[in-house]
């Protein structure tokens with residue numbers, strides 16, 4: 001199995017790009033945040049355990065997160081790999097992924113966006129109830145206000161997109177996740193892409209960078 005890992009601050013566009021890459025590369029998109037929100041909605045044990053961390057913008061403890069992702073990766077249904085969005089997020093999670101039998105991180109894509117863009121991105125974000133499709137009221141609006149283009153479900157604002165929670169998530173990112181940039185650089189698989197351009201341009205840049213990594 002080979003993985004493409006997406007790294008970047010909250011709001012960098014990981015989910016937006018992961019969904020587009022998933023369609024182009026025919027690899028499943030696995031988002032740890034989406035999986036937690038789905039567990040929350042379904043009222044599962046993992047959902048109960050994760051709830052307080054999500055609403056405060058804290059990381060869910062590694063044991064719970066690793067268990068959830070490994071369970072999901074065990075059900076890839078014959079896919080030869082996956083696009084990982086929001087996982088790994090700590091050194092321990094990265095080690096767990098590296099030690100997973102048959103798993104190789106082919107590329108870690110760092111989507112770089114200046115911090116001053118983020119509050120605007122988060123405050124304009126809308127997400128669909130049914131499957132977590134992501135929109136932005138200005139940069140990527142749905143055809144009909146408040147309704148998902150794909151599955152017609154209602155669009156809502158994430159609870160952790162309040163400015164004070166966003167600021168906390170950024171601090172958590174700097175402390176716990178930013179070190180993974182060096183982790184993957186040392187392994188020769190890091191690519192950095194400017195995420196502060198139109199959505200389509202970012203995808204193009206990621207796809208061409210992935211080709212370069214493949215021939216390194």
Ligand code: AP5
Nearest residue numbers: 010011012013014015016032033060086089125135136139
């Ligand atoms: P998660 O859901 O992963 O949140 P995040 O990493 O904070 O990232 P976001 O989803 O907020 O942003 P994104 O980069 O996906 O941006 P998006 O594409 O939506 O995690 C949530 C919580 O779950 C965590 O706080 C934690 O509690 C828990 N969790 C998850 N994974 C975990 C882990 N591994 N370990 C422990 N805990 C974990 O884009 C943002 C907005 O900008 C959208 O409105 C979009 O339309 C717009 N936009 C995107 N690209 C562009 C562009 N190029 N130009 C203009 N607008 C754009």
Ligand code: MG
Nearest residue numbers: 014015016033
């Ligand atoms: Mg996301």
